[in-house]
Amino acid sequence: MAKPTTYAVPICLGLTLLALIGIALSVTQKSPVYAIVLLIPTVIYEVYRTEPGASTKTASWAMLAILILELIFLATGVSYNLASYFGTDDVYMGGLLVPLGDIRVLAPAIIAVIALVLAIRTAGPFTKWLSIIIFVTAFTVIYTVDSESFRNLFRSAVQQIFFYF
Secondary structure, X not given: OOOOOOOHHHHHHHHHHHHHHHHHHHHHHOOOHHHHHHHHHHHHHHHHHOOOOOOHHHHHHHHHHHHHHXXXXXXXXXXXXXXXXXXOOXXXXXXXXXXXXXXXXXXXXXXXXXXXXXXXXXOOHHHHHXXXXXXXXXXXXXXXXOHHHHHHHHHHHHHHHHHHO
């Protein structure tokens, strides 16, 4: 059943503002924690708004779990290179070639891919809006964790986009 939209616009506007504040703080303070903490309400609202469908509800819950794990990784200083563990430099995920590396970079990259998938697969304008907020903020987190990985991932995404056109 569709969720009520009475207060969806002001809520989404507020969450957009919250995400922008998190992005600004993360970039200026060079700490991704601000963006992650201020993104949590957006992801929770995304989980609430996403209708059960072909893996969309599961993807929303997975995105919330990965976001919380990313916060734990950053708070505890956990850093693990997945490229050495899997023996490959990149993995094909959700239509994008995602470079492997530090787990603190891969988690927001997975969140960005899930957000992109949700933006494409969900029908509601508010879930699309929330997905875009999450996608942009996830790239900001990647940038603040490791700017070189951000450049590589951004280059890969642009190449994939132009490959289809």
